[in-house]
Amino acid sequence: MVDFARVQKELQECSRDIEASGITVSPKADNLARLIGSIPGPIGTPYEGGTFQIDISLPDGYPFAPPKMRFATKVWHPNISSQSGAICLDILKDQWSPALTLKTALLSVQALLSAPEPDDPQDAVVAKQYLREYQTFVATARYWTETFAKASSLGVEEKVQKLVEMGFTDVLVRSALEATGGDENLALEKLRSS
Template sequence: MIDFARVQKELQECSRDIESSGIKVSPKSDSLARLTGTIPGPIGTPYEGGTFQIDITLPVMGKFEWELKDGYPFEPPKMQFATKVWHPNISSQSGAICLDILKDQWSPALTLKTALLSVQALLSAPEPDDPQDAVVAQQYLRDYQTFVGTARYWTETFAKPSSLGVEEKVSKLVEMGFPEVLVRSTLESAGGDENLALEKLCSG
């Protein structure tokens, strides 16, 4: 069984220090088995300024005696990114996260908040040698600058409330006479920075 009393307590603790941590956990519906976690992108990374949503499903005890599962907190929560993110340890397709504490390193002493803090730390310190997304990991290892530009562009596009901004920037630059395909790729390589993209387009 999921220990719902504990989950309630964890949610209260999260909401108490949301100001300092920026980490939020809220129920998706009446059931506390499905939650949404929110983490801010770490400062000094290509994810800075973004707000990332993570789907959390708490494991329920196995229905049969031979399924020796005790449910949360004895089993790790299942977490995956609902916000698209470009990172070696997170699938750019499904949002699946490759992180040891969400698998075999989980301990009932950990909480949803510590798990989300670990996910946030993973954004700061990718481990490309143990990738969830091989394509991103290859780019990270071979062409770090392009990786940073792409990660920043994805943050601008998917993790910022003003993601309309990207479309506005595209249409502004297209109005200046640049082809849309070129505008989009240049904006992406400039990490969504309109002025830098314009410089590149003018010098290109």
């Protein structure tokens, strides 16, 4: 069973120093076992200036079992799946300790953005590019950050307007854009399939 008292304490800890760390964690709806975290892209990396959303599921046994985390924001990184957002990080698997918190896990994920480990990849294509064509990797990672992790409100409103003009309701459009990380094409596919 999840220790919800501890989860609430951890959420309070995260909200105390948002200004300093830039890291946030909040529940999805009223369920403390389903959370959404957000980390700023580290300065001096291709991820700088982006804000990355991370889906967090707390398994039965948390804090003795590690939280399940995956990137909801698309990111180009050797240790993060460009398809599913799965993260290859030891503390989210066999190196987890109950002494760690959601905030320390998110700080570790942020540190992973700064220091990729291409020899232990989650995404072999990205790792190969990182090792063989580093400048292309940096350019691609920057492009993905600009496209998926930097939400300019003007860009979002333009996307909403375009999709509403296609006959979808504003509420459905915003929901589809949020579910697809702001990807207009994926949102359109989602709207058409529902």
